[in-house]
Amino acid sequence: MKSQLLIALLGGLMACSLPAVAASDIGAGGKLTATGGVTQLEGAAGGGLTPWALIGGYDTGDQIRPNAFYTRVQSGSYHLNAYGAMVGLYDRVELSFARQSFDTEDVGGLLGLGKGYTFNQNIVGAKVRVAGDAILDQDSWLPQIAVGLQYKHNDRGAVLRAIGARHDSGTDFYISATKLFLAQSLLVDGTVRFTKANQIGILGFGGKDDDYHVEPEGSVAYLLSRNFLVGAEYRKKPDNLAIAHEDDWYDLFVAWVPTKNVSLTLAFAPLGNIVIRDHQNAAYLSLQVGF
């Protein structure tokens, strides 16, 4: 019901995840508006599901301008709240923190954990731009390339071990390539993530095996105007817990960037199976504010 309400609020838009970097206006600081993207689920500048190579925030060197975000994802059987902050330094380095709380609602009761049992996860992220300028280098094929990591710690170690996860913390590594095709008003990102996380870490790290899995992710965003973009994302995920199947994630999103300091992203994301519940279609809402 809650997700249907959210969808209704979206006015029927098939929005979904969060992304956004609308690249074409410029910020008060020294960047084009939205060229830092929105904040993805784990706190990095990017789309909703996947990090982008762009460095978040509007810092250009003289001033440091942090961003804060709040994201709510509501599916049929669960909800997730995430909040955090991010700062970009000299358009070179991005540091982020996010805290996710995944509420199992009634499913927690069915599993004997207690209704509303919640997994909490803290994520510390860092990203470094290593080459290219996704926005300005329009005469070059070279995308902007960044490498990053996300260290995650989940506070439910005992339960995670009981369901077959091997660790309550883990580190994802990724490399992202992002390019704005400005003449086509199209932004494209491809990311490869190395991860042991189950359901991005909500269900711990490692399982049937304790290996890093190489998973592709991607985003496409079309700029409708300086203030709106629409797009789609895909995130492949490991399926490494014996007790429950895990699906890849998709989303369709709309992002509204009314000013350079504020963005609101709405997304629709079919998240597939999560623990004992299939067809977890989710509404995603994310607010980002810059200072």
Next chain:
Amino acid sequence: MSHLSRLAKPMATVCLALSLATFLTGPAAKADEATFQAFGGKAGLQSLMEDFMTNLLADPRTRPFFEKANQTRVKAQLVDQFCQALGGPCQYKGLDMKSAHQGLPSITREHFNALVEDLQDAMDKHKVPFSAQNKLLAELAPLHRDIEH
């Protein structure tokens, strides 16, 4: 909800396929006649430049670079430069970008982006469609390498 979920995956796939098509057509597809006309041709560019210069002089980030310039000449040269970038029947005959900006105070990325923003505001005012705006900006953006110093 189930309709949405059935649609989401194919739609995401279509979006990703479209992006591949973009890769194949190249990063900066040349502006075409329709784009030039979207700006109202050369007369439209001359009118646009009036507002662009007004914005540049009103913006404290860009004013220092333009207030002492021969603004009439700068506007005329910008018209030729933009016209040529849009594939119009003009030829920019001024200095190359590096030489043209050498004598000015240090120009940073922030200044460059401020100029783009002022240009976008002017194009919005002149009702230039967003996609046509981006085609012009795609031609101009790489100039940042010669302008910033």
